[in-house]
Amino acid sequence: MSPTTRRTALVTGASRGIGRQTALALARAGFDVAFTARTVHEGEGTVPPRTQREGDRAIPVPGSLDRTAAEVREYGVRALPVPMDLTDLASVRAAARTVLEDWGRVDVLVNNAVLHLPHARVLELELDTFARSLEANVLHQLALVQEVLPHMVENGGGTIVDLWSGSIVNDPPAPPGEGGWGLNYSAAKAAFGRIAGSVNAEYAAAGVRAFNVDPGFVVTEAAAARGGTEQIAAHGVPTVADDAAGRAIVWLATDPDAHRHLGTVVRAGRLVSELGLA
Numbered sequence: 466m467s468p469t470t471r472r473t474a475l476v477t478g479a480s481r482g483i484g485r486q487t488a489l490a491l492a493r494a495g496f497d498v499a500f501t502a503r504t505v506h507e508g509e510g511t512v513p514p515r516t517q518r519e520g521d522r523a524i525p526v527p528g529s530l531d532r533t534a535a536e537v538r539e540y541g542v543r544a545l546p547v548p549m550d551l552t553d554l555a556s557v558r559a560a561a562r563t564v565l566e567d568w569g570r571v572d573v574l575v576n577n578a579v580l581h582l583p584h585a586r587v588l589e590l591e592l593d594t595f596a597r598s599l600e601a602n603v604l605h606q607l608a609l610v611q612e613v614l615p616h617m618v619e620n621g622g623g624t625i626v627d628l629w630s631g632s633i634v635n636d637p638p639a640p641p642g643e644g645g646w647g648l649n650y651s652a653a654k655a656a657f658g659r660i661a662g663s664v665n666a667e668y669a670a671a672g673v674r675a676f677n678v679d680p681g682f683v684v685t686e687a688a689a690a691r692g693g694t695e696q697i698a699a700h701g702v703p704t705v706a707d708d709a710a711g712r713a714i715v716w717l718a719t720d721p722d723a724h725r726h727l728g729t730v731v732r733a734g735r736l737v738s739e740l741g742l743a
Contacts, residue, residue: 470570471497471543471568472495472496472497472572472573473496473497473498473499473564473568473570473571473572473573474488474491474496474497474498474499474571474572474573474574474575474718475498475499475500475501475561475564475571475573475574475575475613476488476491476498476499476500476501476575476577477500477501477502477549477551477560477575477576477577477578477609478501478502478551478577478578478579479500479501479502479530479533479577480500480502480503480504480510480528480529480530480532480533481502481504481510481526481527481528481685481686481687482528482683482685482686482687482688482707483577483628483680483683483685483707483710483711484500484502484575484577484578485500485528485532485533485536486707486708486710486711487575487577487710487711487714488500488533488537488711489533489536489537489540489708489711490708490711490712490714490715491573491575491711491714491715491718492536492537492539492540492542492544493540493715494715494718494719495540495542496542496572496573497542497543497544497545497568498537498542498543498544498545499544499545499546499547499563499564499567499568499571500530500533500534500537500544500545500546500547501530501546501547501548501549501560501578502528502529502530502533502546502548502549502578503548503549503550503551504528504529504530505529505530505531505546505548506529506530506531507527507528507529507531507532508525508529509529510525510526510527510528510529511523511524511525511526512524512526512581512687512690512691513581513582513583513691514583514691515583515584515641515642515691515692515693516583516584516585516641516642516647516693517583517584517585517586517589517590517641517647518586518589518641518642519583519642524690524691525690526686526687526690527686528686530546530547530548531546533546534546543568545563545564545567545568547560547563547564548560549578551578551579551580551601551602551605551606552580552597552600552601552605554604554605554608557605557608557609557612558608558609558612560609561609561612561613562612565612565613565616570616570620571613571616571617571623572617572620572623572624572718573623573624573625573626573714573718574609574610574613574617574623574624574625574626575626575628575714576606576609576610576625576626576627576628576657576660577628578606579601579602579628580597580598580601580602581687582594582597582598582649582650583647584641584642584645584646584647584649584650585641585647585648585649586640586641586647587648590647590648590649594649595648595649595652598649598650598652598653599652599653599656601653602653602654602656602657603653603656603657606627606657606660607660610625610660610664613625614664614668614673617668617671617672617673618668618671618672618673621671621672622671622672622673622674623672623673623674624673624674624675624676624717624718625661625664625673625674625675625676626675626676626677626678626714626717626718627657627658627660627661627675627676627677627678628678628679628680628710629654629658629677629678629679629680629730630650630651630654630658630679631679631681631682632646632650632651632654632655633651633654633655633658637651638700638702639696639700642693642696643696644693644696644697644699644700658677660675661675661676661677662675662728665727665728669727674717674723674724674727675727676717676723676726676727676731677729677730677731678710678713678714678717678730678731678733679730679731679732679733680705680709680710680733681703681704681705681709681710681732681733681734682697682698682702682703682704682705683704683705683706683707683709683710684704684707685707705733705734706734706737706743709733709734709737709743710733712733712737712742712743713731713733713736713737713742714733715742716736716740716742717731
């Protein structure tokens with residue numbers, strides 16, 4: 466990349482929470498930031514209840530593409546808000562193509578978006594619901610990587626960051642609704658967590674690095690609105706600041722020494738503390 470080339474990033478699911486904080490961290494670091502979400506305007510955002518037993522209702526949450534765009538631009542960089550629905554494959558592919566057509570490159574891709582479905586107990590889990598989770602949270606994430614990866618290779622390299630989850634390797638401490646999580650979430654996250662390793666095996670020689678970043682237990686706006694976080698904390702799960710993942714991601718994308726974390730799970734809170742990134 467020449468000295469005059471502007472660094473660009475694409476962050477999915479950035480209307481609120483970890484995604485928004487990551488977009489802002491990258492903007493502070495001088496990246497032009499494109500970002501996606503379903504919620505375009507403030508006041509339109511909703512999430513479903515945490516568990517299936519709570520019924521079917523829309524819970525209002527703050528955050529929007531409009532708000533994130535305004536905040537990113539405050540750092541003197543370009544902002545490109547792109548509406549995207551993770552459940553719609555055409556929408557996912559179109560979002561990537563919009564950024565590549567408008568800016569010509571993506572140097573950093575952060576796969577943060579997730580389809581939030583109510584956590585269901587094993588005997589209550591509809592197979593169609595399980596399939597929706599796998600489709601959106603694995604297949605469509607892979608489709609986004611497939612859109613961006615060839616351009617990274619063509620441009621000499623790039624960084625892909627996938628937001629990992631402790632539910633991949635830890636059994637739930639309790640049933641959903643009592644401090645645990647559902648199989649529809651953890652199984653999809655487990656499959657999603659294998660993408661980075663394959664990218665590294667096949668494209669590290671081309672300058673592309675892929676990382677799994679564990680943000681830890683973060684009480685985001687959506688998590689707070691859905692409730693139940695106090696039950697998770699009661700099982701001894703410590704909370705992590707919502708901006709820790711963003712700070713860690715900036716370091717991974719800009720510091721040559723980050724290569725030593727390839728093939729590992731980067732614990733955002735720990736990395737921020739160890740390197741004094743706060």
